Amino acid sequence: DKEHRHKDHKKDKEREKFKHSNSEHKEHSEKKHRDKDKERLKHSDSSSDKHRQKHKDRDKDKRREEKVCLWVVGMLLNENFFSLIGCVVLLFVMIRWEEERYTDGSKWRFLEHKGPVFAPPYEPLPGKVKFYYGGKPMKLSAPAEEVATFFAKMLDHEYTTKDIFRKNFFKDWRKEMTSEEKSVITDLNKCDFSEMSEYFKAQSEARKQMSKEEKQKIKEENERLLQEYGFCIMDNHKERIGNFRIEPPGLFRGRGDHPKMGMLKRRIRPEDIIINCSKDSKHPKPPPGTKWKEVRHDNKVTWLASWTENIQGSIKYIMLNPSSRIKGEKDWQKYETARRLKKCVDRIRAQYREDWKSKEMRIRQRAVALYFIDKLALRAGNEKEEGETADTVGCCSLRVEHIKLYPKLDDQEYVVEFDFLGKDSIRYYNKIPVEKRVFKNLQLFLENKQPEDDLFDRLNTSILNKHLQELMDGLTAKVFRTYNASITLQQQLKELTCSDDSIPAKILSYNRANRAVAILCNHQRAPPKTFEKSMQNLQNKIDEKQNQLSAARKQLKAAKADHKASHDDKSKKAVEMKRKAVQRIEEQLMKLQVQATDREENKQIALGTSKLNYLDPRISVAWCKKFGIPIEKIYNKTQREKFAWAIDMADKDYEF
DNA sequence: CTCGTCACTTAGTATAGGACGG
């Protein structure tokens, strides 16, 4: 018990640090927000007024704090014994809470919100927009029409041509039809949605052409909705909600070769929604004439509302924004776990290398799989239900058909070729030389197996994670991804950054370090549709700059010659001017060239995912502080909000 | 040990909206 408490105490202290930096930051941003509101209210204010206002605000805050302090002191000094008792009880409850919060798995003590925003109801098509079956116009019942519009809106998409998509869609569509419709519409190929499709195209065109005022009105309405439904109170903070809108109905588009693509994603009603909030909060009201499925008060979870989705039968949640305390703390914890792995990774590596020699097959498989997870940053690879999802794999679910062994390939020995579809059906393709022992083990694992058999037939994620748990508290397969990503960034930054580079050059280095991680984690993207064009545009700009530069250089030369001839002050000044101009253009050119390199290298690589989910933000913050890079160059507004804790916490010497 | 459930993180893409250059 003593030991336990000691550990907890240490944890608490660290948490205290986190909370402090986080709330401090929040105060800043809240204040900014308030100031902005005021700006909106009286936009005629002069800037000095605003400035004064800011000061006033700060003073007010200070005074309020002082008042609270005085109140507490007053209570303590008060002769009124009962107030004193009250005060002590309050403190006791607070302390008790602080302890409880971390030992019993509670996530909050007070939670109040307004519930979700539902998708707008279906608006029937104007009569002139017709659906045709077998060339004849046909008026559809509202439910059938709605589902038809989902298809019509996707008509330009490739997947409306796919067999599975069409089959699934048609089956679900027929369920929405009246019996007469059902008897008439028996063949999707005879359906003509083109008028509907044209109508929606025209609608979106019209939306683009809307006047400023109309756009402004929509914007204001969105803002109102955000203000009303987009925030909740969790404990003592107003927190931004991540997704407060319920997903609208539509046709399901799974990624990759998904067996359920085209199925109807049904409309979610209040009767489907479970609300989660605290008992003592003002409960959200369901829309008039409706009821929630349930209102519960479970403070062991972080979600505010949930519903069961009809495609996979999984649960969807409404949760807080990444900037919230609850998400930030968890994020921070994740990186702390990865840092603990750093301390013992050598031991673990030695261990799995040793296990390659084990007498037991299951241990060898475990060790080789772990080697892949560590070296190649593969995902764990949980089993999936066949026929329910696209056929994708991770490490533990690799099959024989996903690897090829080459005892010799070109000038390398023991090469393993990986070729499989991972998460989101993104292809992982890699040829990698491995140690002889690993290679021999793989040959052993492949013996007497069919292509569709599991490579690691004695292993799954649960076995692997149980083993990892024994090696380090809190260790799971995904910690390796976090650890290797973060350590790679740190090491690459060290390697690539030159302190006397210009800021754009340093940022290129940062992006390259980021890119190394994205490649490691296989974070790909489809090349943007306009990639070639935008590259060309940039190249044109570069050419233009180059011309400017040679012109400026010529002028400088001329000015110099002029100065040599006349030796007067005026010509000297002219030389200086021209010299500066050349310098400025050189800088601009450099910047453009850097931008072009960056963009080219980024064609098929997505940096965002690793930045947001794998890279300890304190590494980036420290790097910025060390090299005098403004943090805004690395993190945009949202990212700064998410990583507020790190921005406050890390100094220039932070080591992951 | 298997299976299903649940909660939460990680993922790529479509598009809204804002910056920027003519």
Add this chain to the structure above:
DNA sequence: CCGTCCTATACTAAGTGACGAG
């Protein structure tokens, strides 16, 4: 000021991993 282009954001699918029942 307006159209173009790019970035940020919204959206939601698809993973991971814990846990409990049988």
